[in-house]
Amino acid sequence: MVFESAHLYDNQIPDWIGAYVKKHHYSITPKAAILLNEFVGNELSNIVNELGKLFINLPPQTVINEGHIERNIGISKDFNVFELQKALGNKDIYKSNLIINHFGANTRENPIVKVIPMLYSFFSKVLVYHFLPDKSQKNVASALSVHPYFLNDFTRAARNYSPAKLTHVVSLLREYDLKAKGVDNASTTDGELLKEMIYRILH
Numbered sequence: 436m437v438f439e440s441a442h443l444y445d446n447q448i449p450d451w452i453g454a455y456v457k458k459h460h461y462s463i464t465p466k467a468a469i470l471l472n473e474f475v476g477n478e479l480s481n482i483v484n485e486l487g488k489l490f491i492n493l494p495p496q497t498v499i500n501e502g503h504i505e506r507n508i509g510i511s512k513d514f515n516v517f518e519l520q521k522a523l524g525n526k527d528i529y530k531s532n533l534i535i536n537h538f539g540a541n542t543r544e545n546p547i548v549k550v551i552p553m554l555y556s557f558f559s560k561v562l563v564y565h566f567l568p569d570k571s572q573k574n575v576a577s578a579l580s581v582h583p584y585f586l587n588d589f590t591r592a593a594r595n596y597s598p599a600k601l602t603h604v605v606s607l608l609r610e611y612d613l614k615a616k617g618v619d620n621a622s623t624t625d626g627e628l629l630k631e632m633i634y635r636i637l638h
Contacts, residue, residue: 442477443477443479444580445472445477445580446576446580446581446582448468448472448477448482449465449468449469449472449582449584450468450582451479452468452471452472452482452486453465453468455482455483455486456486456499459486459490459495460495460496461489461490461493461495461496461497461498461499462497462498462499463498463499463500464498464499464500464501465582465584466500466501466584467499467500467501467503467504469517469582469584469585470501470504470510470512470515470517471485471486471504471508471510473515473516473517473553474504474508474510474515485508488507488508489503489504489507489508492507493507511537513534514534514537514538514545515534515545516545516549516550516553516554518530518534519531519534519535519538519550519554520553520554520557520588521588522534523554523557523592523633523636523637524557524561524588524589524591524592524595524596525591525592525595526595526637528637531633531637532630532633535629535630535633536630538550538626538629539625539626539627539629539630540626542624542625542626542629546625547611547615547625547628547629548612548615550629551608551611551612551615551632552612554608555605555608555609555612557592558592558596558601558604558605558608559605560579560581560589561589561592561593561596561601562598562601562602562605563578563579564579564589564590564592564593565593565598565601566598572586575589604636607632607635607636608632611628611631611632614628615628
């Protein structure tokens with residue numbers, strides 16, 4: 436007998452979280468599931484540990500939302516990479532700067548090495564979105580391997596960023612990834628790099 440346990444794809448994790456909490460007599464909003472996945476990562480044992488904290492503190496039948504995640508697990512529902520990429524996609528300069536200033540003041544909780552890969556993934560997928568011949572929800576979710584909850588974010592971002600601008604943004608993210616690792620950067624802090632990078636993406 437051979438037992439194979441393959442890792443779930445990134446876009447499958449939020450649905451897995453929803454099924455897991457339902458089995459324990461809870462439910463969870465899509466955004467709360469995505470927020471938890473973003474913070475904890477894709478290792479199911481770590482997700483289960485964090486959900487255990489919620490089950491201890493919340494009565495059965497509770498609909499777990501972002502506020503519960505923030506209070507019980509310590510993830511800010513307003514200052515996280517998910518909200519940053521949404522603000523950038525909307526070209527919301529004020530909110531983008533608000534979030535990135537928070538990141539700059541709390542680089543331990545929001546390290547640049549975590550922020551850049553997630554933004555790289557987001558903008559790369561927006562670039563792919565531009566060239567999809569079939570932009571139906573089902574096809575976009577499948578082609579980009581994203582949860583349907585995110586689809587409006589990609590649609591808005593595609594309206595605000597041309598393919599040429601997106602190519603430039605991806606290049607910027609690569610540049611700042613190298614700077615964060617010390618290439619051509621002797622003294623600039625992670626917080627300053629983040630602020631400079633976001634400014635160049637938005638302008």
